[in-house]
Amino acid sequence: MKHAATFSAATAGSGGTVGLVPTMGFLHEGHLSLLERARAECDTVVMSLFVNPLQFDREDDLRRYPRDLERDLRLAAAAGADVVFAPEVETMYPEPPLTRVAVATLADHFEGPHRPGHFDGVATVVAKLFAGLRPDRAYFGRKDAQQLAVVRRMASDLSFPLEVVGAPIVREADGLALSSRNVFLDERQRAAALALNRGLASAADAAEAGECRAARLVELVTAALAQELQLDTEYVALASQDTVEPLEKLDRPAFLALAAWAGPTRLIDNVHLDASGDGFAADRGIRLDHPSVLYEGG
Amino acid sequence: MKHAATFSAATAGSGGTVGLVPTMGFLHEGHLSLLERARAECDTVVMSLFVNPLQFDREDDLRRYPRDLERDLRLAAAAGADVVFAPEVETMYPEPPLTRVAVATLADHFEGPHRPGHFDGVATVVAKLFAGLRPDRAYFGRKDAQQLAVVRRMASDLSFPLEVVGAPIVREADGLALSSRNVFLDERQRAAALALNRGLASAADAAEAGECRAARLVELVTAALAQELQLDTEYVALASQDTVEPLEKLDRPAFLALAAWAGPTRLIDNVHLDASGDGFAADRGIRLDHPSVLYEGG
Numbered sequence: 255m256k257h258a259a260t261f262s263a264a265t266a267g268s269g270g271t272v273g274l275v276p277t278m279g280f281l282h283e284g285h286l287s288l289l290e291r292a293r294a295e296c297d298t299v300v301m302s303l304f305v306n307p308l309q310f311d312r313e314d315d316l317r318r319y320p321r322d323l324e325r326d327l328r329l330a331a332a333a334g335a336d337v338v339f340a341p342e343v344e345t346m347y348p349e350p351p352l353t354r355v356a357v358a359t360l361a362d363h364f365e366g367p368h369r370p371g372h373f374d375g376v377a378t379v380v381a382k383l384f385a386g387l388r389p390d391r392a393y394f395g396r397k398d399a400q401q402l403a404v405v406r407r408m409a410s411d412l413s414f415p416l417e418v419v420g421a422p423i424v425r426e427a428d429g430l431a432l433s434s435r436n437v438f439l440d441e442r443q444r445a446a447a448l449a450l451n452r453g454l455a456s457a458a459d460a461a462e463a464g465e466c467r468a469a470r471l472v473e474l475v476t477a478a479l480a481q482e483l484q485l486d487t488e489y490v491a492l493a494s495q496d497t498v499e500p501l502e503k504l505d506r507p508a509f510l511a512l513a514a515w516a517g518p519t520r521l522i523d524n525v526h527l528d529a530s531g532d533g534f535a536a537d538r539g540i541r542l543d544h545p546s547v548l549y550e551g552g
Numbered sequence: 553m554k555h556a557a558t559f560s561a562a563t564a565g566s567g568g569t570v571g572l573v574p575t576m577g578f579l580h581e582g583h584l585s586l587l588e589r590a591r592a593e594c595d596t597v598v599m600s601l602f603v604n605p606l607q608f609d610r611e612d613d614l615r616r617y618p619r620d621l622e623r624d625l626r627l628a629a630a631a632g633a634d635v636v637f638a639p640e641v642e643t644m645y646p647e648p649p650l651t652r653v654a655v656a657t658l659a660d661h662f663e664g665p666h667r668p669g670h671f672d673g674v675a676t677v678v679a680k681l682f683a684g685l686r687p688d689r690a691y692f693g694r695k696d697a698q699q700l701a702v703v704r705r706m707a708s709d710l711s712f713p714l715e716v717v718g719a720p721i722v723r724e725a726d727g728l729a730l731s732s733r734n735v736f737l738d739e740r741q742r743a744a745a746l747a748l749n750r751g752l753a754s755a756a757d758a759a760e761a762g763e764c765r766a767a768r769l770v771e772l773v774t775a776a777l778a779q780e781l782q783l784d785t786e787y788v789a790l791a792s793q794d795t796v797e798p799l800e801k802l803d804r805p806a807f808l809a810l811a812a813w814a815g816p817t818r819l820i821d822n823v824h825l826d827a828s829g830d831g832f833a834a835d836r837g838i839r840l841d842h843p844s845v846l847y848e849g850g
Contacts, residue, residue, distance in 0.1 A: 261711055346711075352656045353675070353709035359650055377651070378710075385683060386711035411651035412676075413559055413644075413684035 255331040257338050261386035264339035270297025274389035276380060279303040279340075280320040280434040282548045284424040286333045287540065288393040291421060293334035296391060301330050302383055303340040308351070309375030315520075320434050329547060339387065346382070355381045357404045357411070360498045364511060365400050365522070368488060376401055377408045384414045392416055396537065397423045397431055399509040399524045403498045423523070423539035425451060426546055431523045431539065437548055443516035446484035450512060453478030453490075454525040457510055458536035461527050466504040466534075468492035475512055488513040488520070495526070504534055553629040555636050559684035562637035568595025572687035573633075574678060577601040578618040578732040580846045582722040584631045585838065586691040589719055591632035594689055599628050600681055601638040606649070607673030613818075618732050627845060637685065644680070653679045655702045655709070658796045662789060662809060663698050663820070674699055675706045682712045690714055694835065695721045695729055697807040697822045701796045721821070721837035723749065724844055729821045729837065735846055741814035744782035748810060751776030751788075752823040755808055756834035759825050764802040764832075766790035773810055786811040786818070793824070802832060 258264035273296030275288045285301075292299045303326055310316035323340060330338050354374050360366075361373035384392065392409075394402045406418045424432050429451035430444070439447060453475035460474055468491075475490045491500055495507035504527060511524035526537040556562035571594030573586045583599075590597045601624055608614035621638060628636050652672050658664075659671035682690065690707075692700045704716045722730050727749035728742070737745060751773035758772055766789075773788045789798055793805035802825060809822035824835040 261713065265713070349709075351709045352658060353653060353706050354656065355651060355653050355679075355710075357651045381653075381679075381683075382709075382711045385679075386713060388686065388713075408651050411647075411649045411680075412653075413680045415559065415563070415684060415686075 255327070255335055255338065257327060257340065259341055260345055261339070261341075264300060264337055264387060268298040268300070268337065271390040272296060272298045272300060272388065274383065274387055274392045275299070275301045275335075276383055276392065276394070277301060277303050278305045278319065278434070279326045280322060280437075280548075281326050281329045282424070282432040282434060282546050283542055284395050284397065284432040286329060286547075287424050288395060288421055289330065289333035289335055291419070292391065292393050298337070299335050300337040300339055300387055300389065301335045302387070303338055304346060304379070306346075306375060306379040307343060308378055309372050311369045311372050318438075320437055346379070351378070354378050355408060355412075357408050360400070360404045360407055363498060363500055364489060364491060364493060365513065368513065373401070373404050377404055380405050381408060381412065384409065384416065389416055391419055393419045393421060395423060396420050396509075396526050396539075397433070397522070397524070399495075399511055399526065400493070400498050403496060406496075422537050425539050425541045427542050427544065429455070429541065431521075432546060432548070433521065434548070435519050435521070436546075438519045439516055443484050443519065446482035447516050447521055449478045449482045449485060450514060450521060450523040454510060454512070454523060455538060458525045458527070458538055461504060461510075461534050462536055464533055468500075468502050468504065471504065471510055475510065479512070479514055484516055486515040488515065553625070553633055553636065555625060555638065557639055558643055559637070559639075562598060562635055562685060566596040566598070566635065569688040570594060570596045570598060570686065572681065572685055572690045573597070573599045574681055574690065574692070575599060575601050576603045576617065576732070577624045577638075578620060578735075578846075579624050579627045580722070580730040580732060580844050581840055582693050582695065582730040584627060584845075585722050586693060586719055587628065587631035587633055589717070590689065590691050596635070597633050598635040598637055598685055598687065599633045600685070601628075601636055602644060602677070604644075604673060604677040605641060606676055607670050609667045609670050616736075618735055644677075649676070652676050653706060653710075655705050658698070658702050658705055661796060661798055662787060662791060663811065666786060666811065671699070671702050675702055678703050679706060679710065682707065682714065687714055689717055691717045691719060693721060694718050694807075694824050694837075695731070695820070695822070697793075697809055697824065698791070698796050701794060704794075720835055723837045723839045725840050725842065727753070727839065729819075730844060730846070731819065732846070733817050733819065734844075736817045737814055741782050741817065744780035745814050745819055747776045747780045747783060748812060748819060748821040752808060752810070752821060753836060756823045756825070756836055759802060759808070759832050760834055762831060766798075766800050766802065769802065769808055773808065777810070777812055782814055784813040786813065
C-alpha cells in the first residue's frame with residue numbers, strides 16, 4: 255500500500271477503474287465496509303484521509319477530532335486499500351482557498367442551519383478530491399445522509415464522470431451507529447445514545463407497517479430520545495432523499511434523521527426508507543457482532 | 553473532426569494530452585489562435601462551444617449573442633480541432649443547476665460589480681468543462697483578463713490537474729480587439745471604438761518608459777476615450793494580474809483594463825504589463841493583416 259501526501263503521488267501509476275473512499279480518518283468498520291466494497295468493485299482503491307478545516311463550524315470540534323495516522327494506515331491496508339492519500343493542510347490549501355463549491359437548497363434544512371458553512375466545506379473538498387484524484391466511483395456512508403445528497407448533486411451538476419455509491423450504516427453490536435466521535439462518550443452517555451437507534455428502529459417498523467405520516471414517525475423517535483436525560487435532541491425529521499426537503503408524508507425515497515447531543519458530543523443517525531412494492535422498506539444498517547476497532551488499544 | 557453533443561461522446565477515444573479551448577462560438581481569430589496553439593502543444597484538441605446562460609447578467613445580451621454553428625464547425629476544423637463539443641442547454645443543465653462555484657474577492661472589482669453573477673457562472677461552467685472533459689491544458693485569451701485570473705484560481709484551488717494557458721489578445725488590423733460582439737457595431741461606433749486600443753497603447757508606451765503611477769496610466773486611457781462622443785466609459789483601472797485587486801502603483805504583473813459602451817454594445821479591452829528587467833513590458837497583442845473572419849459572409 256502506498257502512502258501519498260500529494261495528488262500527483264496519489265494518482266501516479268493507478269490503473270483501471272479507481273474507487274475513492276474519502277474519510278477524515280480514525281477509521282471504524284463503517285469506513286472499512288466502504289473500502290471492502292471498493293476493493294470488490296474497482297481495480298485501484300484510494301482512501302483519502304484529511305480532517306478538512308473548511309467543513310468544521312466549531313473550532314473546538316476541529317481541534318479535538320480524533321487522529322491516529324499509524325492506526326489508520328494499518329487498518330486501510332488490511333481492508334485492501336492500494337493508496338492512502340493523507341495530505342497536510344498546507345498541501346490541500348497552500349493559499350487560503352478563495353473558491354467555494356455550494357449546493358443551494360440542499361443545505362437549507364437539518365444539518366445545514368446547525369452547522370453554518372459545513373456543506374460548502376464538504377462540497378468544496380469533495381470536488382477537489384474528485385478533480386485531483388479522478389475516481390470512477392466514490393463511496394460514502396448513508397450515516398451522513400444529507401452529505402450524500404449534497405455530494406451526489408454536486409457531482410451531477412458539475413458533470414464529474416463518476417458514480418457516487420451510498421452504503422448502509424454500520425452499527426455497533428448494540429445498535430449505536432459507528433462514528434469516530436463515539437470514543438468521546440462516557441459510560442452513561444454511551445448507554446443513553448442507544449435511544450437513537452431504538453427510536454429510529456421503531457419508526458422503521460411503523461413505516462414498513464404502512465405508517466406514512468411524518469409527524470407520527472418523528473414522534474416515535476422523539477419519544478425514545480425523551481426517555482434519556484443525558485440526551486438533548488436537536489432535530490428529528492423526515493426528508494426527501496434527493497432534495498433534502500422536509501416531508502409531511504412518506505411518499506418517495508426518504509430518510510428519517512436526527513441529531514442529538516450527549517454531553518459535549520453531537521451524534522447523528524438516520525434510517526433510509528426506500529419504495530418497495532406498495533410500501534416502504536427500511537435500511538436499518540449492518541450490525542457488528544464484535545467490538546468495534548474504535549475501542550482497540552493503540 | 554468529431555461534432556459531439558454530450559460529455560461522453562466528446563471524450564470517447566481521445567488519447568494523449570488533451571487541450572481544451574472553451575468558447576461561446578461565433579469564432580474569430582482570437583479563438584482560432586487558441587486552437588492553433590492547442591494544436592501545436594496537444595495530442596487531442598477539443599473546442600467547447602456553449603453560450604452559457606449562467607454567466608449572462610442581462611437577458612437581452614444572452615438573446616442577441618451571435619450564433620452560427622455551421623460556420624463555427626467549419627472554422628474549428630480548419631484550425632485543427634479534433635472535437636467540437638457543442639451541447640444543448642438541456643444537456644448541460646438537465647435540471648436547474650443547484651451547484652455554484654464561486655471565487656471570492658477576484659470578482660469584487662471591475663467586471664464583477666457591473667455583471668452580477670457573471671464570474672460565478674463562468675467559474676461554474678468552466679469547472680464543469682474541466683470535470684467532464686478532463687483536459688491537460690486549457691486555453692483562454694487575455695482579453696478577458698479577469699476571467700483568466702478567476703479560472704486560474706478556481707483550477708488551482710480545486711486541484712484540477714491541468715495547466716491554464718493565457719494567450720495574447722488578437723486585434724483587427726486597425727487595433728480593435730476581436731470580439732464576437734464587434735459585429736453589432738455600426739460604422740460610427742466602430743470608428744469610435746478605436747480609441748480603446750489607442751488609449752491603452754499610449755498607456756503601454758508610458759508604462760514601458762517607466763511610468764508606474766496607476767492614476768497617470770488610467771488618465772492616458774480616459775483621455776483617449778473622452779475624445780469619442782460615441783463611447784460611454786464604464787471603468788478604466790490598473791489591476792493585479794493574480795488577485796485582480798486595484799493597484800495604485802505598477803509594482804507587479806498587472807493589467808490595465810477598461811469597459812466602455814458603444815451604443816448598446818459593451819466592449820472591454822486591456823493591456824497586460826509584465827515585469828521585464830528593471831521595468832515592465834506591455835503585451836499589446838497580435839494584429840491581423842487582413843479582415844477578420846467575423847465579417848465574412850455566411
